[in-house]
Amino acid sequence: MNFCFVYDGSFEGFLTAVFEAYRLKLPVRSFAAAARYSPNLFEEHYSIxxxxxxxxxxxxxxxEQGGEFIGKMIFASFLSELPDVERLIWEYLQKLFSEDGKTFALNPISAEAMPLIRITNSVRRERDRLHGFLRFQKLEEELFFAGIEPESHIIPLITPHFVRRFPQFSWIIWDINRKKGVFFDRKTVEEITIDRFHLPRFEDDFCKMWKSYHQSACIQERKNPLLQRQMLPRRYWAQLPEKN
Amino acid sequence: MSITLEQKLSILSAAAKYDVSCSSSGSNRNTPEGGFGCGAKQGICHSFTEDGRCVSLLKILLSNNCRYDCAYCANRRSNDIPRATFKVCEVVDLTIGFYERNYIEGLFLSSGVILNPDYTMEALIRVAKTLRQEHRFGGYIHLKAIPGASAELVHEAALYADRMSVNVELPSQKSLLFLAPEKNYESVFRPMNFLAERKTEYLAAPKSSRYTPRFLPAGQSTQMIVGATPDSDLDILRLASGFYRKQRLKRVYYSGYIPINEDARLPVLTSQPPLLREHRLYQADWLMRFYGFQFHEIVDEKIPNLDSRFDPKLGWALRHPEFFPVDLETADYEAILRVPGIGVKSAKMIVQGRRFTAIREEHLKKLGVALNRARYFIRFRGSLRLMNQRAVNEAVWSRQGSLFEPAGLLT
Incomplete structure (x- = not known):
């Protein structure tokens, strides 16, 4: 019998599931977040x-086994929320926790490490992009709001950057599709979840000037829309004032 | 008749757009106490315009009222175009308004020469100083060093800026004198050398306290126009290589000439910008900065121009069959880096990974090595494919040309 461990979707939950897999010594084949899990005839599921x-x-x-670098890689690839990523991480962890795990951690081209490195790179690429493509609207004096629609659950990775950069006012970063967000009140960051969220959208003078700036900064003789779409993929456009 | 801020912005940003420098990298400035904004070491692109160039900084001129008459420039005195000049507070407000909304990484401020170089330089300094001191702004500031401005002013500007640049404009003194009679190489090199020396001094001096401001943390850059004059790629790359070695420049930008002015000294107005040549120059520039190539390995007196058909790395490999095949099991990192189709990341992974596993074809594929190019130049366990001149020729002719890389990438 194959086992699937169902956890609450958080990184903590996933690590708990890994712990339980070791403790119960069960032949675990896969892990699934409760929200994304659909029962399957050929496996037994087990809630963690x-x-x-x-x-x-x-x-x-x-x-201990892999150092900070490996920890970051595992966290980042987990945030990709790809359907198969828990299994890939599980396979990696089994090797990492084995006797020669410390040596294994140094090899970037092992069959277990390569897919995780690839996923980590794409998550980090999206993080770097959103550092730039996220747009704040000024809702009122010293309260800013940004809505994002990332592919991976990127908020934990981008929040530190914005805390460092904008400590002087309060802001909300809201993941529109996941209905999760963070609220920063000039001191601490708090997670928020609201099911029905009314998205604000308004244009002030700076927003208008930004749009016209974006137009006039383009060199017509060099127009290359393909390159633009490659560098600024369509899926981000809905939240960019200059593209609306 | 008064002119609105929005109109000014559109005039003075259109006037600044031919400066291709866009990067916001190299500075890790901390958020000032009680203020906002910080540097990001790797640089951040905030948007891309329809020409595919990145928008990282609010790039504007303080004024396009220029007293010079350089042939290639859109803002030359003799052009009949709308003119405008920002007030210091207008630039400051725009920068902060855009920055707070996360539209930009900071400000790129240049200017036409108003009255005289010192007057202009002082005005640029006032903007940067207001941002840093009154508003405790920690975002990125790129200032132009105005050619001909006094050393004291250039030095003061560098205390507020993250990066400064003086544009060399053209790849030879002769070309510069021909097209920009009011400028000369001396007026370009003097501030550039001055900043390079001051930066070396600052780096050598013991830091008195952690509050000592760092001097020009992101260094200097420059730009030259390509295709407006008969200078060869050898002239261009020799000059650029000197900038990297002697003046320790962080970046040299190449700007394919776009005909904007009718002028007997310049290519005709209908000519196309030399985008492919510009692209090849950036590839060569990358080889010098990240791949350990010297400029004379890329172009020399016999072949003074880059081949438009293939990238300069492949060109070098084809001229040096004795260097290949490179054995991925034993070769040094530097040698692996010279293989066409292998980049910095995959070369590092190969060197790190081969201690544990024998390198195989599937590894190379997954690492993102361009095997269709690399296969003719490498050897690894199980590979029987050795370098074969016919195969190389086929490879070269069948797949060149689509490798466009954006001119304004960061770093």
Missing amino acids: ETSSEAADRVWKRIA
Whole structure:
């Protein structure tokens, strides 16, 4: 019988599931977030209750075997939320936690590491893009709002950048499709989830001037819309004032 | 008749757009106490215009009221175009308004020469100083060093800016004197050398406290126009290589000449911008900066121009069959880096990974190596494909030309 561990969708939950897989010594084939899980005839599923203590132990073990670099890679690839990513991470972790795991961690071209590196690179590419493509609207004096529609669950990765950059006012970054966000009140960051969120959208003078700036900065003789779409993919356009 | 801020912005941004420098990298300035904004070491692109160039900084001229009459420039005195000049507070407000909304990484401020170079330089400094001191702004500031401005002013500007640039404009003194009679190489090299020396001094001096401002953290850059004069790629790359070595420039930009003015000294108005040549120059520039190539390996007196048919790295490989095949199991990183189709990232992964696993074809594919190019130049366990001149020729003729890389990429 194959086992699928169903967890709550958080990174902590996933690490708890990994912990349980080791503790119960079950032949786990896959992991699934509760929200994305659909039962399957050929496997038995098993719900995992998140425990920060268990998660912490797994996280420490990862750091011990692979160092900070590997920990970051695993977290970033987890945030991709790709359908198969938990299995890839699980296969990687089994090798990492084995006897010669420390040596294994140094090899970037092992069959287990290569897919994770690829996924991590694409998540980080999206993080870097959103550092630039995220747009704040000024809702009122010192309150800013930004809506984003990223492919991966990027908010945990981009928040530190905006905390460092804009400590002087309050802001909300809202993932429109995941209905999750963060609120920064000039001191701390708080996670927020609201099911029905009314998206604000308005144009002030700066927004208008930005649009006309964007137009006039283009050199007509060099027009190359293909290159533009390659560098600024269509899926980001809905949230960019200069593209609306 | 008064002119609105929006009109000014559109005049003075259109006037600045031919400056191709866009990067916001190299500075890791911290957010000032009680202020906002910070540097991002790797640079951040905030948008891309329809020409595919990145928008990272608010790139504007303080004024396009220029007293010079350089043949290639849209803002030359003799052109009949709308003129405008920003007030200092207008530039400051625009920068902050855009920055707060995360439209930009900071400000790129240049200017036509108003009255005289010192007057213009002072005006640019006032903008940067207001942003830094009154508004505690930590975002990126790129200032132009106005050729001919005094050393004290250039030095003061560098205390507020992250990067400064003086444009060399043309690849030879002769061309510059021909097209821009009011400028000369001396007026370009003096501020550039001055900044390079001051930066070396600052770096050598012990840091008195962590509050000591860093001097021009993102260094200097420059730009030259390509295709307006008969200078060869050898002239261009020799000059660029000197800038990287002697003046320690962070970037040299190449700007394919776009005919904007009717002038007997210039290519006709209907000529197309030399985009492919510009692209090949950037490839050569990359080879010098990241791949350990010297300019004379890329072009020399016998072949002074880059081949439009293939990229300069492949060109070098074809001229040096004795260097190949490179054995991926044993060769140094530097040698692997010279293989066409292998980039910095994959070369590093190969060197790191081969300690654990024998390199195989599927590894190379997954690492993103362009095997269709690389296969003729490499050897690894299980590879029987050795370098074969006919195969090389086929490869070269069948697949060149589509490798466009944006001219304004960061870094």
